[in-house]
Amino acid sequence: MSDSKYIKHNLDRDGVDRRGFLKCMAWAGTGALCVLQGGVLKSFALSDITKQKVGNLQGDLSFVQISDSHIGFNKEANPDVTATLREAIAKINALPTAPSFVLHTGDLTHLSKEAEFDTLAESLKALRTDRIFYVPGEHDVLNDNGEMFRQRFGSQAQGDGWYSFDQKGAHFIGLVNVMNLKAGGLGTLGSAQLEWLEKDVAALKSSTPVVVFAHIPLWAVYPQWGWGTDDSEQALSYLKRFGSVTVLNGHIHQTMQKVEGNVTFHTACSTAFPQPQPGQASSPGPMKVPADKLRSVLGITDVNFVRSKHTLGIVDSSLA
Amino acid sequence: MKQASLVLGIAVFAILGSVSVARPRPTLAPPADDKNSGAATVNIDNFSFGPAAVKIAAGTTVTWTNKDDVPHTVVADDKTTFKSKALDTDEQFSFTFSKPGTYHYFCSVHPKMTGEIDVQ
Numbered sequence: 001m002s003d004s005k006y007i008k009h010n011l012d013r014d015g016v017d018r019r020g021f022l023k024c025m026a027w028a029g030t031g032a033l034c035v036l037q038g039g040v041l042k043s044f045a046l047s048d049i050t051k052q053k054v055g056n057l058q059g060d061l062s063f064v065q066i067s068d069s070h071i072g073f074n075k076e077a078n079p080d081v082t083a084t085l086r087e088a089i090a091k092i093n094a095l096p097t098a099p100s101f102v103l104h105t106g107d108l109t110h111l112s113k114e115a116e117f118d119t120l121a122e123s124l125k126a127l128r129t130d131r132i133f134y135v136p137g138e139h140d141v142l143n144d145n146g147e148m149f150r151q152r153f154g155s156q157a158q159g160d161g162w163y164s165f166d167q168k169g170a171h172f173i174g175l176v177n178v179m180n181l182k183a184g185g186l187g188t189l190g191s192a193q194l195e196w197l198e199k200d201v202a203a204l205k206s207s208t209p210v211v212v213f214a215h216i217p218l219w220a221v222y223p224q225w226g227w228g229t230d231d232s233e234q235a236l237s238y239l240k241r242f243g244s245v246t247v248l249n250g251h252i253h254q255t256m257q258k259v260e261g262n263v264t265f266h267t268a269c270s271t272a273f274p275q276p277q278p279g280q281a282s283s284p285g286p287m288k289v290p291a292d293k294l295r296s297v298l299g300i301t302d303v304n305f306v307r308s309k310h311t312l313g314i315v316d317s318s319l320a
Numbered sequence: 321m322k323q324a325s326l327v328l329g330i331a332v333f334a335i336l337g338s339v340s341v342a343r344p345r346p347t348l349a350p351p352a353d354d355k356n357s358g359a360a361t362v363n364i365d366n367f368s369f370g371p372a373a374v375k376i377a378a379g380t381t382v383t384w385t386n387k388d389d390v391p392h393t394v395v396a397d398d399k400t401t402f403k404s405k406a407l408d409t410d411e412q413f414s415f416t417f418s419k420p421g422t423y424h425y426f427c428s429v430h431p432k433m434t435g436e437i438d439v440q
Contacts, residue, residue: 073389111391138430183434186432225367
């Protein structure tokens, strides 16, 4: 991949893109560091900052996002998804600063089977933190409307599995948009969850950094492939008054970033197999890459908050 | 002349008849209300139902086969008329359509995938 795929210093004091729309795609095989300042994203090629900048971003809070482990998948695109999950865990454990917690943004399993959930849970015990927060993907709620998932990974959740928590002054919200999907539609949050969300954030100060995480992107990445959420705009309308909103999603098995006003959107790599870029294949099915290239298209996302500076840095790294 | 061809015809029938003597007589076409009259297949491939629209007679059983690497479902739009479990690769789901009408369905995992069965 050439470095031209990255936005290196796009929002540096130019006063133009800041108000507009930035879409930055960090494709497989490399990484990008993203820094959020008052709703504005700076994005650097990882190769530019690995030595000097990462240290500057270690702040009050750091956490890691992993996604789309698809335990149980065993087809050509990756015959051993448990092994690549273990490699992701090793990568997290090797970070210079242990993360406060880990977010898993769904598709823990491929077929919602009990044994698959077992393997996932057992594997994650190797993490240096035992604080893991989950939201379900559509593969976790296949035959029982997510009952088993909630019993095991969402015991404190409400409704279909949504919840929120506070950490060092930041407010984290886990949303579920993979249930009760309608024919022809996209991801759905539903009215009960939207009502809850509106109440959940009502008492927060507008200066509170808000991090929302859900499986399917809460922005229209590529609706033709179902990569979006029908009622995400209403959810985001409740977050308009906040100075800093970060939305973390999975589902599309590749990293992608976008800034819109005060909101930074970010999608994470899968720990299992890559999917094609939007519209670059006839369907979004698992993408087969040569075995020696697989680890370069899987990865983890490391997020650092520097609260006093109101910044957030996002680093994607591959398993290679 | 007419007589001769009739004799020839009988002779030919006799020869053919001798080799197919055990074959049952052809039966009449089944009545339209027969409940087990036919079968149709739909493949789930590349995140789509193929063919997306199928026209069948009442009583036909439709069988869907998942050819993808990811699970799909076959669910009527009303979510009650028919509803499969998640189908892994090569797994099948069948449903017999006994009443005429147009049945719209989708994959509840990937709701952009839609199809229709038109029952005559």
